[in-house]
Amino acid sequence: MGNFPLTLRSLFERSQTLFPKKEVVSRTSSGIHRYTYADFGRRAKQLSSSLQVLGVKPGDRVATFAWNHHWHLEAYFAIPCMEAVLHTVNIRLPAEHIAYILNHAEDRFLFVDETLLPIIEKIQDQLTTIEGYILMTDKKQLPPTSLHPVYLYENMIEGGDPQYTYAADINESAPAGICYTSATTGNPKGVVYSHRGIYLHSLSIGLADTLGLSERDTVLPIVPMFHVNAWGLPFASVWFGSKQVLPGPSPTPDILLRLIAEEKVTIAAGVPTVWTAALKVQELLQVDLSSLRAVVCGGSAAPRSLIESYEQRLKVPFYHAYGMTETCPLVTVARLKSYQEEASYDEQYDARATQGLLVPGLDMKIVGPRGEVAWDGKEMGEILLRGPWVATEYYKDARTQESFQDGWFYSGDIAVIDPEGFVKLVDRAKDLVKSGGEWISSLDLENALMAHPNVFEACVIGVPHPKWDERPLAFVVLKDAALQTDDNKEDLLTFLANKFTKWWIPDDVVFLNEIPKSSVGKFMKRGLREQYQTYFTGD
Structure with a gap:
């Protein structure tokens, strides 16, 4: 059989050949922008041509600092198809981390959203390799900025060649993109994605038992394009010819819900905090969500109560998935096996609330202190992964040795696996509560509390606890702040006592108006641990 290279050029050209009429809808600061895949393709080639004039060569890193919109989508293909490397930078990272990763990746040019200019202006003196800034805006005149040199995106591509030709012999193992983890300790770690890895990951998104993405879908990637390639949805959507709805700068729950209703979105993807907030707003707006065939939730574990709320109250199917930066990211999806659809309500939702089954194409094992764990849903171990879209190292980082051993990626996620093969995250290894020599899952407690x-x-x-090494402490945001009373605190603890053994129950509940979150919407547990480390010791 033919040794056909698996590259992003194939994805791009298929969209141009078969789906030139399909639409991309992009929300910008000035309104809604609409165009076709034919327009997208022409402009992507003009962008590649313009970057070549600036001196960008194969292997050069070119960074983006941007929201989800049509300019970003053009860069997604223009940069790797000309054999350069797309570096999507997380706009919500601390300034020192943004400067670190731009320098560490040795990016030559940086695409910047106009709305994000102040962030880059503050660190420009720290950037050692950036040769120029390309401003993503639909304005005709350059806005005031201290960055230099600056190019207006639209002006720059006007002189680009719409017939620009991409090389047919791109090495499928060559880097197409790089993304850095949102570090909880130390500096972020870079993960390089090859053309082959993105190609095969895109195929996996189209499988019927994963997300089943197809030409008939209208896709809303709420997950940022600067975070693990928006879970690969832009790449797969272009390849399959799916209509895309890109939510633009600072999308709020009401904006997202209205986009779903107005554009007849069929599948949308975001983290649990997004879907929790959208659920609350939908109770007020009551927009038409009937077009949705699924919402996809990943990034952290979604509580069963959230899944039930979408499916029972809103009548919207809820796909629970799991992955990470190092895995491109898709690893598992919680879709029931055919015969499980005859199981009881509780049995079905117990399975749906897990991280699900391993997607085809990857290998996994869950390893505890005594080797691979039993498939009993009880024995805990760390998830190890390998496969064509799983990283094998961190980019120029000595921490590679800690996470990549003997061909396996050690995820740091602790899980159990049941007899059917459904994986359930117990915790991050660093987030497990170690009390009296036993492990307590913070995720299980969180999910139970959110069902109240x-x-x-x-x-x-x-x-830290003087007797038990550690004890669990719960932080709760109530729907009504007026309920922050000792009686309601006791009610929550009693609620948990009916679900867990006594020694699992948190020693106290702290009411907050808001739980601090990371750049990708996860709870900032490290900050809470630092702030409350003497809560039980009184030091």
Whole structure:
């Protein structure tokens, strides 16, 4: 059989040949922008041509600092198809981390959203390799900025060649993109994605038992394009010819819900905090969500109560998935096996609330202190992964040795696996509460708390304890702040006592108006641990 290279050029050219009439809808600061895949393709080639004039060569890193919109989508293909490397930079990272990763990746040019200019202006003196800034805006005149040199995106591509030809012999193992983890300790770690890896990952998104993405779909990637390639949805959508709806700068729950209703979105993807907030707003707006065939949720574990709310109250199917930066990211999806659809309501939702089954194409094992764990849903171990879209190292980083051993990626995620093969995350290894020599899952406690009718959000951490090493401490945001009373605190603890053994129950509940979150919407547990480390010791 032919040794056909698996590259992004194939994805791009298929969209141009078969789906030139399909639409991309992009929300910008000035309104809604609409165009076709034919327009997208022409402009992407003009962008590649313009970058070549600036001196960009194969292997050069070119960074983006941008929201989800049509300019970003053009860069997604223009940069790797000309054999350069797309570096999507997380706009929500601390300034020192943004400067670190731009320098570490040795990016030559940086695409910047106009709305994000102040962030880059503050660190420009720290950037050692950037040769120029390309401003993503639909304005005709350059806005005031201290950055230099600056190019207006639209002006720059006007002189680009719309017939620009991409090389047919791109090495499928060559880097197409790079993304850095949102570090909880130390500096972020870079993960390089090859053309082959993105190609095969895109195929996996189209499988019927994963997300089943197809030409008939209208896709809304709420997950940022600067975070693990928006879970690969822009790449797969272009390849399959799916209509795309890109939500633009700072999308709020009401904006997202209205986009779903107005554009007849069929599949949308975001983290649990997005879907929790959208659920609350939908109760007020009551927009038409009937077009949705699924919402996809990943990034962190979604509580069963959230899944039930979408499916039972809103009548919207809810796909729970799992992955990470190092895995491009898709690893598992919680879709029931055919015969499980005859199981009881509780059995079905117990399975749906897990991280699900391993997607085809990857290998996984879950390893505890005594080797691979039993498939009993009880024995805990760390998830190890390998496969064509799983990283094998961190980019120029000595920490590679800690996470990549003997061909396996050690995820740091602790899980159990049941007899059917459904994986359930117990915790990050660093987030497990270690009390009296036993492990307590903060995720299980959080998910149980969020099932309480008065609870909006809940987070549980381990806090040092003079007798038990650590004890769980719960942080809760109530739907009504007026309920922050000792009686309601006791009610929450009693609620948990009916679900867990006594020694699992948190020693206390702290009411907050908001739980601090990371750049990708996860709870900032490290900050809470630092702030409350003496809560039980009194030091």
